[in-house]
Amino acid sequence: MGRWTVARGMPSTKALETVVLSLGGSVFRTGTGDAEYLRKLAALLRGVAVRARLVVTTGGGRTARDYIELGRELGLTDVELDEVGIDVTRLHARLLAALLGPPVPPVPAGSIAEAVRESHRGTTVVLGGTEPGHTTDGVAALLATRLRAVRLVNATSVSGLFDRDPRKDPKAVRIDRIGWEEFRARLVGLGRARPGQEFVFDQLGAELLARARIPIYIVDGRDLAELESALLGRAFQGTRVE
Ligand code: UTP
Numbered sequence: 001m002g003r004w005t006v007a008r009g010m011p012s013t014k015a016l017e018t019v020v021l022s023l024g025g026s027v028f029r030t031g032t033g034d035a036e037y038l039r040k041l042a043a044l045l046r047g048v049a050v051r052a053r054l055v056v057t058t059g060g061g062r063t064a065r066d067y068i069e070l071g072r073e074l075g076l077t078d079v080e081l082d083e084v085g086i087d088v089t090r091l092h093a094r095l096l097a098a099l100l101g102p103p104v105p106p107v108p109a110g111s112i113a114e115a116v117r118e119s120h121r122g123t124t125v126v127l128g129g130t131e132p133g134h135t136t137d138g139v140a141a142l143l144a145t146r147l148r149a150v151r152l153v154n155a156t157s158v159s160g161l162f163d164r165d166p167r168k169d170p171k172a173v174r175i176d177r178i179g180w181e182e183f184r185a186r187l188v189g190l191g192r193a194r195p196g197q198e199f200v201f202d203q204l205g206a207e208l209l210a211r212a213r214i215p216i217y218i219v220d221g222r223d224l225a226e227l228e229s230a231l232l233g234r235a236f237q238g239t240r241v242e
Contacts, residue, residue: 025061027221068196082132089128141205155221160239180210
């Protein structure tokens with residue numbers, strides 16, 4: 001008897017590939033045309049979810065950073081600041097889940113295990129942060145390795161990884177392809193992350209994905225055509241870490 005026995009009423013064993021999307025909070029709410037963008041994003045995700053098992057994490061962006069800054073001024077500990085950040089990421093997850101509608105669970109999963117269970121049920125999963133010490137990129141990476149994803153797409157506010165900060169230096173050049181080792185070395189070079197700190201990708205996440213050899217596609221999240229191509233594994237404008 002084969003490893004997979006299909007009993008009557010059981011879902012098909014011909015599983016869809018899993019794709020994880022880490023949606024940066026900086027993309028999610030920029031203040032310009034957010035509602036319009038989110039409606040189009042939801043339509044895009046519904047389309048992708050027909051072709052792949054989709055898991056989406058939502059970042060906290062500027063809203064999280066504002067509260068973390070306030071909390072820091074008030075003397076909260078780093079763990080408490082992380083928890084404030086997590087709550088904001090979950091707020092964004094709730095918003096996106098409501099927009100996608102059933103069968104996406106309206107309350108974001110609170111842990112990796114819960115998200116894995118939901119994904120195995122066959123629905124698109126939307127969640128924010130889980131525990132202190134990493135960002136939602138880290139959550140996305142944990143889920144990508146746990147669900148053996150074929151790729152993790154990091155939708156961010158810039159169109160990929162650059163040799164310098166493109167927001168500060170117009171001469172910055174995008175790196176279209178980079179190996180995991182070099183990518184990790186660049187992140188480590190930036191030092192240890194603090195609550196609310198913006199990095200191109202989470203260090204823990206990069207470590208996990210490198211070990212599992214899961215490619216990371218970095219793309220401008222506001223450019224929906226490029227985002228869709230990256231999610232579907234087609235050619236896109238951005239950076240491939242592989
Ligand atoms: P984000 O995932 O938004 O981090 O979490 P970020 O690097 O600022 O990403 P962008 O700008 O949204 O793309 C915000 C903060 O929430 C806490 C951390 O303090 C993080 O900096 N957090 C988030 C956690 O502690 N654990 C999590 O699982 C997620």
